[in-house]
Amino acid sequence: MSAHGATAEATHQPGSKKLFMWVWFWLLILTGVETFLAYLRLEPHLMLTLLIGLSLIKAALIVAYFMHLRFEKIGLFLIIVPSLVFCLTMILIFVFPDSLRIAQLSGLGH
Amino acid sequence: MDTLAGSAWDGGVAPFATNTKKLGMWLFLLSDSLTFSTAILAYAYVRLSSANWPRPFEFSPAVVNATFLTFILLSSSLTMVMAVAAAHRDEIRKAVIYIILTAIGGIAFVVLHLMEWFRLFAEGVTPWSNHYVVNGQPGDPLFGGTFFGLTGLHMLHVSIGVIYLCIIAYGFGRRKFNADHVEVSGLYWHFVDLVWMFIFPMVYLMSVNLKG
Secondary structure, X not given: OOOOHHHHXXXXXXXXXXXXXXXXXXXXHHHHHHHHHHHHOOOHHHHHHHHHHHHHHXXXXXXXXXXXXXXXXXXXXXXXXXXHHHHHHHHXXXXXXXXXXXXXXXXXXX | OXXXXXXXXXXXXXXXXXXXXXXXXXXXXXXXXXXXXXXXXXXXXXXXXXXXXXXOEOHHHHHHHHHHHHHHHHHHHHHHHXXXXXXXXXXXXXXXXXXXXXXXXXXXHHHHHHHHHHHHHHHOOEOOEOOOEEOOXXXXXXXXXXXXXXXXXXXXXXXXXXXXXXXXXXXXHOOOOOHHHHHHHHHHHHHHHHHHHHHHHHHHHXXXXXXX
16 A cells, blocks of 8 residues: 555566565465364354454455555555445444344354 | 546546556455355354354364365465566566466366365265254254355356466467456456455364364
8 A cells, every 4th residue: 555656556566576475475374373273173252253363364465465455556445445344344233143133032142 | 557647536547546457356356355255244144043053074184175275275376476477577478377377276276175075965965954963953954055155156256267367378478468467367366365265264164073
């Protein structure tokens, strides 16, 4: 998300081979950590929280470096990411909690 | 692209400083990410409200296999990044080789994933039934529905991506397409990789057998 979108466009390819290798390396490390968590068989709530956190970091790395969003004009970032976050938040607030209500009705007691 | 005169809103030709193809792909990926998000949320919804949701996967081979699939997809993303970089440097041969390597990664992913599907079919897990027993009840049939639905939707995207990459490799090799086309196909490929970063933990790691 550099403010120098025009400069980045002129040089075409910001980010070196080494940088992408590093991103790939870290994505593999984070994947390894996730698999190790499954090996430990943690308690489901803790496991889910950790996995979602790690996955969001991985997604951010892919979007920022592999998909170059970090090097685009900030306007592109602003039309894509906030709208996605908004839609997902709406689903999480208004639709998703209903599954917990169903679970309570059937006495699951999550 | 660099002819932004004054304000972008004042007749500027490219307010996002990208070409229309790239902007179009980003907007498509935005809508596609909502498709996948709702599919994953629907899976979480039925899973949370179910009393007999199975957690059938052993750490080995199911989770190890899925980790290997993740490795393949991540590596194919790396070769795609290299392809885009080579395309922008106008190294056509190198770019085509990297795109083909990426497509091979995609094919390997689909083949290995299908083998896993068929192993599950042979065990008796289908999109509408399974043989698992949870809390003395038969396992929720929606397990198969969501598992094959989510992984199948993703596999469809990978397959389309492989076809897309082959067309781009052919066209770019023959100079019918330029580096921007390669970059836009790269965006799609990385997105498919990104989606797997959520399906892998939600579908596989959260379904690992707790008994050990």
